[in-house]
Amino acid sequence: MTAFLLRRSLAALVMLLVVGTIIFSLLIIVPGDPAELLLTTGGGTTTPEAVAALRETMGLDQPVLIQYLQFLGDTLRLNFGTSIIDGTEISQAIGLRLPRTLELIAAAAILALAIGIPSGTYAALRAGSAFDVITSGIMALLTSVPVFVVGTLFIYVFAQILKILPAGGYTALSDDPAAHFRALILPAVSVSLNLMAIVFRMTRASVLEMRSHDWVRTATAKGLRRKLVIRRHILRNAMGPVITVVGLQLGILLGSTVLVEFVYNWPGLSGLLVTAVEQRDYPTVRAIILTVAAIFIVINLAIDILYSVLDPRIRLK
Amino acid sequence: MNMSLPIPKRMVFPSILLILLIVTPFAAPLITGDDPTAMAIPQRFAAPSFEHWLGQDEFGRDRLARILYGGQVSLTVAFVATTIAAVVGTLFGLIGAYFRGPFEFFTTRLADVVVCFPPILLALLVVTLFGPGAVTLIAVLSVLYFPAFARIAFAEALRVSALDFVEASRALGTPSRRIVLRTVLPNIAGPLSIQYSLTAAAAITIESGLSFLGLGVVPPAPSWGQMIRGARAFMNQEPLGILIPCIALTLTIYIINFFCDRLRDALDPKGAQGAKDAISQPVTTSQKAPDLPSDAVASVRDLRLVTGPASQSVDLIADVSLTLRANECTALVGESGSGKSLTSLALMGLLPDVIRQENGQLLLRSKSDGVVDLGKTTAQGLEKLRGNDIAMIFQEPMTSLNPVHKIGFQMVEAILAHRPMPKDQARNEAIELLELVGINEAARRFDGYPHELSGGMRQRVMIAMALSCQPKLLIADEPTTALDVTIQAEVIELLQRLQREYADGLGLLFISHNLGIVSEIADRVVVMYSGKIVEEGPTDVVLNAPKHPYTRALMGSMPAAHTDLHSSRNDRLAAISGTPPLPMARPSGCAFRDRCPMAIAACAEHIPSLDNVSDVHSVRCIRADEVVTA
Numbered sequence: 023m024t025a026f027l028l029r030r031s032l033a034a035l036v037m038l039l040v041v042g043t044i045i046f047s048l049l050i051i052v053p054g055d056p057a058e059l060l061l062t063t064g065g066g067t068t069t070p071e072a073v074a075a076l077r078e079t080m081g082l083d084q085p086v087l088i089q090y091l092q093f094l095g096d097t098l099r100l101n102f103g104t105s106i107i108d109g110t111e112i113s114q115a116i117g118l119r120l121p122r123t124l125e126l127i128a129a130a131a132i133l134a135l136a137i138g139i140p141s142g143t144y145a146a147l148r149a150g151s152a153f154d155v156i157t158s159g160i161m162a163l164l165t166s167v168p169v170f171v172v173g174t175l176f177i178y179v180f181a182q183i184l185k186i187l188p189a190g191g192y193t194a195l196s197d198d199p200a201a202h203f204r205a206l207i208l209p210a211v212s213v214s215l216n217l218m219a220i221v222f223r224m225t226r227a228s229v230l231e232m233r234s235h236d237w238v239r240t241a242t243a244k245g246l247r248r249k250l251v252i253r254r255h256i257l258r259n260a261m262g263p264v265i266t267v268v269g270l271q272l273g274i275l276l277g278s279t280v281l282v283e284f285v286y287n288w289p290g291l292s293g294l295l296v297t298a299v300e301q302r303d304y305p306t307v308r309a310i311i312l313t314v315a316a317i318f319i320v321i322n323l324a325i326d327i328l329y330s331v332l333d334p335r336i337r338l339k
Numbered sequence: 340m341n342m343s344l345p346i347p348k349r350m351v352f353p354s355i356l357l358i359l360l361i362v363t364p365f366a367a368p369l370i371t372g373d374d375p376t377a378m379a380i381p382q383r384f385a386a387p388s389f390e391h392w393l394g395q396d397e398f399g400r401d402r403l404a405r406i407l408y409g410g411q412v413s414l415t416v417a418f419v420a421t422t423i424a425a426v427v428g429t430l431f432g433l434i435g436a437y438f439r440g441p442f443e444f445f446t447t448r449l450a451d452v453v454v455c456f457p458p459i460l461l462a463l464l465v466v467t468l469f470g471p472g473a474v475t476l477i478a479v480l481s482v483l484y485f486p487a488f489a490r491i492a493f494a495e496a497l498r499v500s501a502l503d504f505v506e507a508s509r510a511l512g513t514p515s516r517r518i519v520l521r522t523v524l525p526n527i528a529g530p531l532s533i534q535y536s537l538t539a540a541a542a543i544t545i546e547s548g549l550s551f552l553g554l555g556v557v558p559p560a561p562s563w564g565q566m567i568r569g570a571r572a573f574m575n576q577e578p579l580g581i582l583i584p585c586i587a588l589t590l591t592i593y594i595i596n597f598f599c600d601r602l603r604d605a606l607d608p609k610g611a612q613g614a615k616d617a618i619s620q621p622v623t624t625s626q627k628a629p630d631l632p633s634d635a636v637a638s639v640r641d642l643r644l645v646t647g648p649a650s651q652s653v654d655l656i657a658d659v660s661l662t663l664r665a666n667e668c669t670a671l672v673g674e675s676g677s678g679k680s681l682t683s684l685a686l687m688g689l690l691p692d693v694i695r696q697e698n699g700q701l702l703l704r705s706k707s708d709g710v711v712d713l714g715k716t717t718a719q720g721l722e723k724l725r726g727n728d729i730a731m732i733f734q735e736p737m738t739s740l741n742p743v744h745k746i747g748f749q750m751v752e753a754i755l756a757h758r759p760m761p762k763d764q765a766r767n768e769a770i771e772l773l774e775l776v777g778i779n780e781a782a783r784r785f786d787g788y789p790h791e792l793s794g795g796m797r798q799r800v801m802i803a804m805a806l807s808c809q810p811k812l813l814i815a816d817e818p819t820t821a822l823d824v825t826i827q828a829e830v831i832e833l834l835q836r837l838q839r840e841y842a843d844g845l846g847l848l849f850i851s852h853n854l855g856i857v858s859e860i861a862d863r864v865v866v867m868y869s870g871k872i873v874e875e876g877p878t879d880v881v882l883n884a885p886k887h888p889y890t891r892a893l894m895g896s897m898p899a900a901h902t903d904l905h906s907s908r909n910d911r912l913a914a915i916s917g918t919p920p921l922p923m924a925r926p927s928g929c930a931f932r933d934r935c936p937m938a939i940a941a942c943a944e945h946i947p948s949l950d951n952v953s954d955v956h957s958v959r960c961i962r963a964d965e966v967v968t969a
C-alpha cells in the first residue's frame with residue numbers, strides 16, 4: 023500500500039512538472055516575440071519601448087534555461103508575479119477567488135453524485151422499467167445541453183419569470199449565509215447537470231455489468247438478504263468505475279465553472295481568467311491555468327487512492 | 340430483415356437526422372435570402388413574420404439567417420478540427436503501435452497529459468496568445484483532441500494485429516503498409532468513428548462556449564454562442580432571442596450524441612440479457628401434500644422449465660424427477676445444454692428470470708426437519724433456506740468470490756446470514772472451517788483477498804463457505820472443471836472426506852460431464868440429454884452396464900479407464916458426431932435420434948418414456964433391452 027501511494031504521488035508530481043513545462047514552453051514555441059504578440063493581437067499597435075518593458079517584466083530577456091528555472095522556482099514558491107495590466111499580485115488575487123470556485127465545484131460534485139448514483143442504481147436494477155426509460159432519456163438530454171445554455175435558461179426561468187432566486191452575484195458567507203446559499207443554488211445546479219448525467223450513465227452501466235457477475239450469484243446462494251447483496255456485492259463493486267469516470271470528467275467540470283461563473287457573475291477564478299484573457303494578461307492566465315491543473319491532478323491522485331481502497335486488486339498493477 | 344442493407348435498422352433514423360443537421364445550415368441561401376449581418380435597427384426585436392420566420396434580433400438582423408449561417412460556422416469549426424485531430428491522431432497511434440518503444444510511450448503518455456487539462460482552459464491560454472477567431476479555435480481543438488484518437492488507434496491496432504487473420508497475412512509476407520491499410524484500419528474504424536462523433540459534439544460545445552464568452556468566433560460572423568451572449572441582456576423583452584439559439588445548439592449536440600449512442604450499440608451489441616441476480620420465483624403445480632421419503636433431503640417432481648413468450652414458449656427441461664437422499668451422492672451427468680445446471684438452480688430457487696417454471700414440485704427438508712415446498716415459499720423464505728438448508732458451489736472459483744472483499748468478510752457474511760452471533764465467534768468459526776478444508780495459515784488467509792489464492796484454494800474457500808451453516812443438501816455444479824487435474828483430485832477427495840467426517844447426513848448433488856470423476860464420487864448417476872432424464876440408476880450399474888445409447892456414447896468418449904481423473908474442459912462427445920439439439924429444434928420422438936447409432940423409424944414416432952429395466956435402473960429408450968453392454 024505504501025509503495026502504491028509513493029508511486030502514485032510520484033507520478034502526480036511528474037505530471038505537474040510536465041504540465042508546467044508545457045505551459046511554459048507555449049511562450050517559447052510561439053512564432054515571433056511573445057511580448058509583441060501579446061501587445062498587438064486583435065489589431066493593436068505598440069511601440070518598441072512598450073515591448074521592451076513587457077519583455078523585462080515577464081523576464082523574456084533572459085536565456086530560456088534561466089527563464090525555465092526561474093519559472094519553476096517561482097511556481098514552487100507560489101509566486102506567480104504581477105499582472106502586466108494593473109500590477110496586482112497574482113497569487114493574492116488567486117487566493118481570494120479560488121475558495122469561491124472550489125465551493126462551486128464541491129457543491130456541484132456533491133449534487134451530481136447524490137442524484138446520479140442512486141438514480142443510476144435504481145434504473146439499472148429496474149432496467150427496462152418506465153423509471154429507467156424516462157430517467158435515461160432525461161439524462162441523455164442533460165449530457166447534450168451546454169452549461170451556459172442551462173445557466174442562461176435557468177436565469178430566465180427562476181430569476182426573470184418566477185423571481186424566486188437571484189440571477190447572479192455573490193454574498194460572502196460571513197455577511198449573510200442565507201443570501202450566500204441562495205446565490206449558490208443556480209450556479210451549482212448548472213455546473214452539476216452534465217456531471218450528473220455522466221455519473222448516472224456510468225452507474226447504470228456499471229451496476230448492470232456487476233449484476234451478472236458470478237459472485238452476485240454466490241452471495242444470493244449464501245442466503246444473503248437482497249438489500250445486502252445489492253449493497254455489498256453489486257454497488258460496492260460498481261463504484262470503482264464510476265469514481266474513475268468522475269475523475270476523468272473533472273476537467274470538464276472545472277471548465278464548466280468558467281462559463282457558469284461568467285453567466286452568474288460569480289466572482290471566482292474564472293471571472294479573473296476571462297478578464298485576463300480579454301486583456302491578454304498572460305502571466306495571470308498562466309498562473310490560473312497552472313493552479314487549476316494542479317487542483318485537477320491532486321483530485322485525481324485522491325481518486326486513484328480511493329479506488330485502490332475500494333478495489334484491492336488495483337494496488338498490484 | 341433485408342440483410343443486404345449495409346446500415347443496421349436502428350442506425351437509419353439517427354443517420355437521417357445527422358445528415359439533415361449537417362446539410363441544413365449549408366443550404367442557408369436556398370432557405371432564406373437574408374444576409375445574417377444586415378442590420379435594420381428600426382425593426383429590432385420584430386416578432387416572427389412572413390419575411391422573417393424567426394423574427395429579428397437586437398440589431399434587427401434576420402434570426403433565421405443568423406441561426407443557419409451560425410450553424411455553418413459552428414459545424415465547420417467542429418468538423419474541420421475533429422477531422423484534423425482524427426487523421427493526425429490515428430497516424431500517431433498506428434505509428435506507435437507499429438514501432439512500439441519510445442513511440443508507444445509518446446502516444447499513450449501524451450494523451451494522459453492532455454486529458455489533464457480542462458480543454459476550455461487550454462483553449463483560453465492559446466486565445467490569450469493568438470487572439471480569438473475561427474482559425475485559432477480549429478488549431479486549439481485539433482491539438483486538444485488528437486491524443487485521444489492516438490490512444491484509441493494505438494490500443495485498437497494492437498488488439499487487431501494480434502488477431503489471427505492479421506498474423507496470417509503477415510506470415511504470408513504482405514507488406515506492412517498494406518496490412519495497416521487493408522486489415523487494421525477497417526477493423527479499428529468502429530471505435531474511431533465513435534470517438535469522432537463524441538469529439539465533434541465536444542468541439543461544438545467548446546466553440547459555442549468560447550464564443551459565448553466573446554473569445555471564440557469574432558463578430559460580425561454569426562455563431563450560436565454569440566447569439567445567446569447578445570440576447571442575454573434582452574431576455575426579459577425578447578425571450579425568443581435566447582430560446583432559439585439555445586434550442587439549435589442543444590438539438591445539434593443531442594443529435595450527434597444520439598447518433599453516437601446508436602453507433603456504439605450497433606458496433607458492440609452486448610445488451611443486458613437476464614442478469615444473474617434477477618430471479619424467477621419457483622411455483623408449485625402439485626396438489627399433493629408435500630411429502631418426502633424419510634431418508635430424502637430433497638426431491639424434484641415433474642419439473643418443467645420454459646423460456647420465451649407464453650405463446651411460443653420452449654421447453655428447456657421437462658419431466659425431470661429426482662430424489663436426493665441423505666449421505667448419498669447423486670451425480671447429474673450430461674453435455675452442456677442438457678439441463679443439468681438448470682435443474683440444480685431450480686432447487687436453489689436461483690433460476691434466471693427469463694426462465695419460468697411451468698410445472699413441477701420442488702421439496703426440501705429444512706433443518707428443523709419440516710418439509711418445505713419451494714413453490715409455496717416467499718422470496719424472504721427462500722433467502723432463509725439458501726445457504727442454510729441448501730448450499731451450492733459453482734464452476735468458476737476465479738469469479739465466484741467477490742474480488743473487493745476479504746475472504747474472511749465473505750465467510751463471516753455467510754455465517755451471520757443465518758446464525759446471528761458475535762463477530763469474534765463468527766471469525767473463529769470461519770477460520771476453523773478454512774482449516775477444515777485444508778487452507779494453510781487459515782488465520783492469515785482470513786484477512787487476505789481472493790486474488791491472492793489459486794483456483795483450487797478458492798474452490799476450497801467456496802466449499803468452506805457452503806458448509807458453514809451445515810446444510811442438508813450441497814449442490815456442486817462442475818466444481819472441478821476449471822481446475823488442474825491434480826487439484827481436481829484433491830477437491831474431490833475433500834468433498835468425500837467432508838461428507839464422511841464433517842457433515843453427517845449431507846446429501847450431495849454433483850453435476851458433471853466427466854464420468855471419470857463421477858465414478859469416483861457418486862452413489863447414483865442420473866444422465867440427462869436435451870432437457871430430459873435418459874438413464875438413472877446406481878453408479879456401478881449405469882456405468883458398467885449402460886442401457887441407453889447416449890450413456891454408452893458418453894462412456895466411449897471418456898479419455899481413459901474411468902478410474903482415471905483425466906478431464907478436458909471440452910465436453911463434446913468424441914464417440915458420436917454432432918451436438919445436442921437446441922431446445923427449439925429437437926427432432927420429433929426421441930431427442931437423441933439424430934445422433935443415435937441405433938435409431939430406427941419407430942424412434943421418431945413418440946417420445947420414449949422412462950421405463951424401469953430393473954428395480955433400481957430406468958432408461959428412456961425403446962431399444963433399451965437390445966443394447967449390448969460393452
Ligand code: SF4
Binds near residue numbers: 888938939
Ligand atoms: S429411442 Fe431410438 S433414437 Fe432414442 S436412444 Fe433409443 S434407439 Fe436411439
